[in-house]
Amino acid sequence: MPKPLKKQRVPMPEQDPKERIHNFNEVALGYTWELALEEASRCLQCPVNHAPCIKGCPVDVNIPGFIKKIREKDIKGALEIIHETNALPCITGRVCPQEQQCEMHCVMGKVGDKINIGKLERFVADEAKKMGIYPEVYIAPNNGKKVAIIGSGPAGLTAAADLVKMGYDVTVFEALHDYGGVLIYGIPEFRLPKEIARYEVEYLKSLGVKFIKNVVVGKTLTIYDILNDYDAVFLGTGAGTPNFLNIPGVNLKGIYSANEFLTRINLMKAFKFPEYDTPIKRGKKLAVIGGGNVAMDAARSALRIGYEEVYIIYRRTKEYMTARKEEIKHAEEEGVKFMFLVSPVEFVGNEEGNVKAVVLIMNELGEPDESGRRRPKPVPGTEFGLEVDAVVFAIGQRPNKVLYQEVPELKVTKWGTLIVDEKYRTTMKGVFAGGDAVRGEATVVLAMGDGKRGARAIDEYLKGEPWPEKIEPKNF
Amino acid sequence: MFEIMDKKVLAPNIKWIRVRAPIVARNAHAGQFVILRLHEKGERIPLTLFKWNEEEGYIELVFQEVGKTTYELGSYEPGDKIMDVVGPLGNPTPIQNYGTAVIVSGGVGAPIGYAVTRALKEAGNRVVSIIGFRSKEYVILEDEFKKISDELLITTDDGSYIRKGFTTDVLREYLENGGKADYVFTVGPVIMMKLISQITKEYGIKTDASLNPLMVDGTGMCGACRVTVGGEIKFACADGPDFDAHQVDFDELMSRLVEYRPEEKIALDKYMKGGC
Numbered sequence: 001m002p003k004p005l006k007k008q009r010v011p012m013p014e015q016d017p018k019e020r021i022h023n024f025n026e027v028a029l030g031y032t033w034e035l036a037l038e039e040a041s042r043c044l045q046c047p048v049n050h051a052p053c054i055k056g057c058p059v060d061v062n063i064p065g066f067i068k069k070i071r072e073k074d075i076k077g078a079l080e081i082i083h084e085t086n087a088l089p090c091i092t093g094r095v096c097p098q099e100q101q102c103e104m105h106c107v108m109g110k111v112g113d114k115i116n117i118g119k120l121e122r123f124v125a126d127e128a129k130k131m132g133i134y135p136e137v138y139i140a141p142n143n144g145k146k147v148a149i150i151g152s153g154p155a156g157l158t159a160a161a162d163l164v165k166m167g168y169d170v171t172v173f174e175a176l177h178d179y180g181g182v183l184i185y186g187i188p189e190f191r192l193p194k195e196i197a198r199y200e201v202e203y204l205k206s207l208g209v210k211f212i213k214n215v216v217v218g219k220t221l222t223i224y225d226i227l228n229d230y231d232a233v234f235l236g237t238g239a240g241t242p243n244f245l246n247i248p249g250v251n252l253k254g255i256y257s258a259n260e261f262l263t264r265i266n267l268m269k270a271f272k273f274p275e276y277d278t279p280i281k282r283g284k285k286l287a288v289i290g291g292g293n294v295a296m297d298a299a300r301s302a303l304r305i306g307y308e309e310v311y312i313i314y315r316r317t318k319e320y321m322t323a324r325k326e327e328i329k330h331a332e333e334e335g336v337k338f339m340f341l342v343s344p345v346e347f348v349g350n351e352e353g354n355v356k357a358v359v360l361i362m363n364e365l366g367e368p369d370e371s372g373r374r375r376p377k378p379v380p381g382t383e384f385g386l387e388v389d390a391v392v393f394a395i396g397q398r399p400n401k402v403l404y405q406e407v408p409e410l411k412v413t414k415w416g417t418l419i420v421d422e423k424y425r426t427t428m429k430g431v432f433a434g435g436d437a438v439r440g441e442a443t444v445v446l447a448m449g450d451g452k453r454g455a456r457a458i459d460e461y462l463k464g465e466p467w468p469e470k471i472e473p474k475n476f
Numbered sequence: 477m478f479e480i481m482d483k484k485v486l487a488p489n490i491k492w493i494r495v496r497a498p499i500v501a502r503n504a505h506a507g508q509f510v511i512l513r514l515h516e517k518g519e520r521i522p523l524t525l526f527k528w529n530e531e532e533g534y535i536e537l538v539f540q541e542v543g544k545t546t547y548e549l550g551s552y553e554p555g556d557k558i559m560d561v562v563g564p565l566g567n568p569t570p571i572q573n574y575g576t577a578v579i580v581s582g583g584v585g586a587p588i589g590y591a592v593t594r595a596l597k598e599a600g601n602r603v604v605s606i607i608g609f610r611s612k613e614y615v616i617l618e619d620e621f622k623k624i625s626d627e628l629l630i631t632t633d634d635g636s637y638i639r640k641g642f643t644t645d646v647l648r649e650y651l652e653n654g655g656k657a658d659y660v661f662t663v664g665p666v667i668m669m670k671l672i673s674q675i676t677k678e679y680g681i682k683t684d685a686s687l688n689p690l691m692v693d694g695t696g697m698c699g700a701c702r703v704t705v706g707g708e709i710k711f712a713c714a715d716g717p718d719f720d721a722h723q724v725d726f727d728e729l730m731s732r733l734v735e736y737r738p739e740e741k742i743a744l745d746k747y748m749k750g751g752c
Contacts, residue, residue, distance in 0.1 A: 175562065175693075175695050176562075176693065177513055177520075177559070177560040177562070185693075185697075213560070214499075214560050214561065214562040215499065215562070216562060216563075216565065216695050219503065219508075219563065219564055219565055219695075220499055220500065220502075220503065220562065220563065220564070221499070221502075221503070222503065225502075225503075240695075240696065240697040241696050241697065241711075241714070242697075242698070242699050244699065244702070244709055246708070246709055250709065251702055251703075251704060251709070251728055251732065253731065253732060253735040254735075256699075256700075257698055257699040259697055259698045259699065260692055260698035260699055260700050263692055263693065263697070263698055264692065268519065268520070268692070269517075273739065273743070274739075274742055274743045274746050275517065276517045276518075276519075277517060277518050277519035277544060277545060277743060278519040278520070278692075279519075279736050279739035279740070279742075279743070281735075281736075352731075353728075353731035353732075400695065400696045400697065400714070401696070401714065402695055402696050402714050
């Protein structure tokens with residue numbers, strides 16, 4: 001008689017919150033074989049053609065297929081199925097918002113908990129990494145055509161992986177001194193160990209992708225220089241320029257963008273100062289402005305470098321926060337304090353010009369805005385002060401204009417994102433773009449989806465598809 | 477890795493290095509800078525380009541040893557390698573023929589002043605160089621400036637060489653004596669740039685200042701280098717480093733520059749004690 005279906009998902013073991021706020025080690029510890037098999041056994045194995053989970057995946061991973069291989073204890077088989085469409089499973093298994101994608105559509109949700117797809121994907125990738133197993137992939141013979149990928153973040157790495165398999169000579173250019181883009185400067189070690197981004201890059205190198213760092217396209221090399229040497233270009237340059245609110249005191253010392261705060265900690269390892277040379281301010285009270293994943297990352301990093309009281313300052317209510325539920329839960333467990341319906345109106349400094357307080361105003365929710373979320377409206381006369389030693393702005397980023405400020409052929413939207421059509425073609429012939437550079441600020445996996453489809457479009461172009469007279473802008 | 481090809485000590489704690497970096501030299505222009513990181517544990521610091529040579533594939537930098545990283549770089553000898561050099565970064569100084577251009581440089585601002593002076597000269601300007609140093613032993617690049625300047629005015633704070641006074645005194649005297657200035661470019665200590673810009677504002681002379689805030693990535697990503705110009709937030713790395721001097725909030729820049737003084741001291745003390 002078959003065993004009845006287990007309705008509850010198997011939770012992934014995590015580091016105790018009391019301990020983990022004192023270290024940068026990964027919070028989620030990963031499934032053991034036993035736990036993975038138990039969770040995999042809950043999958044109903046919907047037929048691949050109409051498995052709802054696959055439709056929810058931006059990169060079309062054959063989810064029932066790889067889960068079946070886990071049940072058969074065939075890690076190599078599982079890995080190969082994932083790799084058919086996703087070259088970076090160690091990463092997506094950790095940072096994808098699965099609850100809004102594959103897992104949202106899981107049929108098991110009708111009778112119990114949805115399958116923990118992300119955690120199973122991570123299990124496969126980690127287990128393979130541990131065992132030194134690589135997928136067997138077919139690499140087409142070199143076709144003599146060269147493609148340049150600008151930016152080594154998730155969009156660029158995915159495009160590089162697909163193009164090298166199609167037989168292209170692929171070179172990835174990176175502006176920073178290490179590869180991975182937001183995976184290494186933005187997402188903290190405790191969510192995505194840097195060693196994983198490094199591992200994925202090494203894998204791409206083993207497939208033949210070339211990597212060149214310390215090249216800022218637009219400065220070190222222009223896009224025209226690149227087009228002289230390459231047949232096509234993919235811009236995966238992300239949304240790297242942080243927004244600030246232009247309110248009094250915004251340039252006081254101790255006020256950071258999340259990018260700066262996280263870059264100092266993640267990329268430059270300021271948490272190990274003075275062993276590492278890059279410093280960061282360590283105080284007692286810190287406020288993070290914003291309610292997305294980046295805000296959670298900044299708040300949780302602040303605890304780990306020794307801040308005792310960390311606040312999330314969010315202008316709407318909890319249900320409107322864009323951060324993943326899991327991240328909010330982790331932040332709460334670790335002691336981050338949430339303040340809702342408040343916005344900063346001014347920063348107050350001491351005699352040395354260091355921030356010492358933020359003045360906040362209470363909001364009420366008004367009519368929905370273009371995002372469908374109710375717009376916060378300040379309530380006059382409700383200002384109050386919060387003492388702080390540091391502030392981090394995590395209110396979004398926009399694409400970095402350095403790349404295209406002297407390239408009139410590349411047209412951008414009013415938000416500064418590159419205009420592309422359905423096939424990720426920009427307004428400049430031979431130049432494609434995807435990820436946050438075209439979306440504004442989105443997720444790792446959406447950037448990877450763009451990288452995939454961008455690679456396919458580049459392939460078609462280099463096989464002779466004519467460049468359109470006019471680019472019909474795609475809306476993201 | 478970027479090899480140091482040659483090195484000279486120009487003055488106490490002021491060093492010149494030539495670094496093999498063909499990819500940086502290729503698109504370099506006056507007023508731009510590089511970011512370098514010495515080794516795996518190093519910080520990223522900006523240094524302005526003094527000279528560069530595309531054919532021979534090198535850049536030249538002049539720097540003063542003030543913190544841990546610059547002292548450590550100062551200890552590197554020809555043949556040693558810098559792990560990362562990225563650039564050129566920032567926008568080139570806008571070069572055009574203004575007529576008479578006066579370039580006011582102070583201390584280790586002189587290398588940038590030199591690069592800009594040369595570019596302005598090549599663009600057809602009559603160039604007047606005003607450079608100021610603390611004292612005779614800190615005078616650098618005098619011969620270089622001589623070769624490209626139509627008029628060279630050197631001053632020292634203590635009067636130990638040529639004359640006594642600040643660059644502000646020299647500029648004011650120059651203008652009071654009817655000296656022509658259709659454009660002023662200034663680079664050096666923030667207080668000097670602030671005072672120079674006050675003088676040129678009185679005279680209504682278009683003035684650019686090359687700003688030197690703290691930076692991390694140097695590519696518009698972090699905002700550590702933000703400055704207030706005309707009431708707006710600008711990133712010196714991506715929007716500058718040159719800005720209309722009459723619009724810059726120099727006091728804020730001065731304050732922000734010392735943000736990490738205590739940490740810089742910790743790092744330097746540790747380095748000087750022989751740890752690294």
